[in-house]
Amino acid sequence: MHRLPLPLLLFLLCSRAQAGEITGGTESKPHSHPYMAHLEAVPPQDKPMTCGGFLIRRDFVLTAAHCAGRSIMVTLGAHNIKKKEDTWQKLEVIKHFPPPKYDDSIVRHDIMLLKLKERANLTLAMGTVPLAPQFNFIPPGRMCRVAGWGRTNVEEPGSNTLQEVKLRLMEPQACTHFTPFDHKLQLCVGSPHMTKSAFKGDSGGPLLCAGVGQGIVSHGQSDAKPPAIFTRISHYRPWIDKVLKEN
Ligand SMILES: *[C@@H]1O[C@H](CO)[C@@H](O)[C@H](O)[C@H]1NC(C)=O
Numbered sequence: 751m752h753r754l755p756l757p758l759l760l761f762l763l764c765s766r767a768q769a770g771e772i773t774g775g776t777e778s779k780p781h782s783h784p785y786m787a788h789l790e791a792v793p794p795q796d797k798p799m800t801c802g803g804f805l806i807r808r809d810f811v812l813t814a815a816h817c818a819g820r821s822i823m824v825t826l827g828a829h830n831i832k833k834k835e836d837t838w839q840k841l842e843v844i845k846h847f848p849p850p851k852y853d854d855s856i857v858r859h860d861i862m863l864l865k866l867k868e869r870a871n872l873t874l875a876m877g878t879v880p881l882a883p884q885f886n887f888i889p890p891g892r893m894c895r896v897a898g899w900g901r902t903n904v905e906e907p908g909s910n911t912l913q914e915v916k917l918r919l920m921e922p923q924a925c926t927h928f929t930p931f932d933h934k935l936q937l938c939v940g941s942p943h944m945t946k947s948a949f950k951g952d953s954g955g956p957l958l959c960a961g962v963g964q965g966i967v968s969h970g971q972s973d974a975k976p977p978a979i980f981t982r983i984s985h986y987r988p989w990i991d992k993v994l995k996e997n
Contacts, residue, residue: 763928775915780829783897785809785879786912787862788831789954802955804896807994808869813954814966814981815852815862827875830911831899835959837875842867847993849986858935860870860968861981863993879956881963884987889922892957894939896967898952920977923987928979935985940976959960
């Protein structure tokens, strides 16, 4: 069946809540994911834009291309995004680096680098995460973990506290209803038999497998049934390394 891809900016978790299927996700131990970044558009837009992202260098955050906003503010070191703590560092984004061929009609190459105005100070609550190397093609079957401040209920604007859930990498056949699904560029994530453990992450958030960044939350179906599509980081390593080197 042909279904349009739906960017996971806000809708996925919203529909899931309507289906009464929350979740298998649990609140993260505060600051146990020190690379997590909370992204919001500034000044606030009519349609609120919040996304996840993750710190890969002291002055670079990785996120999804469809999270591009006019101007983005990044909060690092946060757990409850509504409750300011001493661990917070808020940093302005000074430059967006979308991938060379981003195609938002099919949400392909959904990856973006953000250069921060200052370098984040690394603390216990804040650090970078290693990314999968170019030839580390992670196979289906592995269990990985995603975290985010995504919506947990249709009436709620989003989860205040960081949530996380474990998800299985699926065979590409489980994602053939996404047109087009490209196994080289994307990951098919979340068992269709495990609706209760579907992810609660925001777009742009990281998928970590054994502590290594392998995926970026990209899009799902409008009826919110897993699996969902993540961008496969290893494919983009040459581009990421080039941008980091030149900036
Ligand atoms: C990092 O620490 C320095 C020195 O304490 C401070 O001036 C700077 O504002 C800090 N950077 C951020 C992003 O909080």
